[in-house]
Amino acid sequence: MKNISKIRNNIQDRNSEAWLKLCEYVEYIAKKGKKEFNPREYLGDELFAKIYTLPESIGKLKKVKKVWLYGSNLKRIPPEIGEMESLEYFDPYTSYDLKWFPYEITKCKNLKDSRVSTRAFYGNFKNRKAFPKLDHNPVRYLGKKVKCSICEKQMSYNETNQLWTTQRIGTDTLPLLANLCSIECERKIPNSPKGFVNLPHNGGADLKQPSYEEWEKANMVRIMPKELSENNKKGKPKLLKLIRKIWEK
Numbered sequence: 001m002k003n004i005s006k007i008r009n010n011i012q013d014r015n016s017e018a019w020l021k022l023c024e025y026v027e028y029i030a031k032k033g034k035k036e037f038n039p040r041e042y043l044g045d046e047l048f049a050k051i052y053t054l055p056e057s058i059g060k061l062k063k064v065k066k067v068w069l070y071g072s073n074l075k076r077i078p079p080e081i082g083e084m085e086s087l088e089y090f091d092p093y094t095s096y097d098l099k100w101f102p103y104e105i106t107k108c109k110n111l112k113d114s115r116v117s118t119r120a121f122y123g124n125f126k127n128r129k130a131f132p133k134l135d136h137n138p139v140r141y142l143g144k145k146v147k148c149s150i151c152e153k154q155m156s157y158n159e160t161n162q163l164w165t166t167q168r169i170g171t172d173t174l175p176l177l178a179n180l181c182s183i184e185c186e187r188k189i190p191n192s193p194k195g196f197v198n199l200p201h202n203g204g205a206d207l208k209q210p211s212y213e214e215w216e217k218a219n220m221v222r223i224m225p226k227e228l229s230e231n232n233k234k235g236k237p238k239l240l241k242l243i244r245k246i247w248e249k
Contacts, residue, residue: 006137030060040068053076058078088113089114092117098116100121100175161180
């Protein structure tokens, strides 16, 4: 049985120089209406290495189209990323402590391209890292209340049902955490892509994930060469080639 990593809360020192400077940078980008967000460039390597989450104020970055987080030590992204309505490109590549994302990232409707280190993720088809069981290890954000990931109803954590799901985001398939207020909102979560746990779930060591072979079989595609030979035209088609539809990095 694979070990399940523990989700840590209160990961960021919000009085540190690194954090205060990052919050300053977010306000600057928002005020100037900048289209790119690159905190490493602003903070420098030493301070950037001390950032483990992003401020909730990233929701103000309405005009940002590109987010650069390459090589970060981030452990989580706040749900407010869903308010970045112009976001088109998201790059936290080689941020190996990022093992999941908030469901709210699905609300970034312009997000078409991404670059992430999928091998580090819970549920990745290459290694099937186990999802932590949320009943025993719930995720807590800043504050005593949280919004439903679907309808945005505000609720206490005692009212919240947290579930994992896997969804296609940008050009990657990501494990997402949803905070839900009701069964009705849970039913609005789409099924996962083929080769992943189909329905939203609570995680845990007992969760059965599809094997790599099952993922591979579900993602095989039959193709016919575009230009048919004379034999093909005469009704003698060549054998169809099987190719793998590899979406992951």
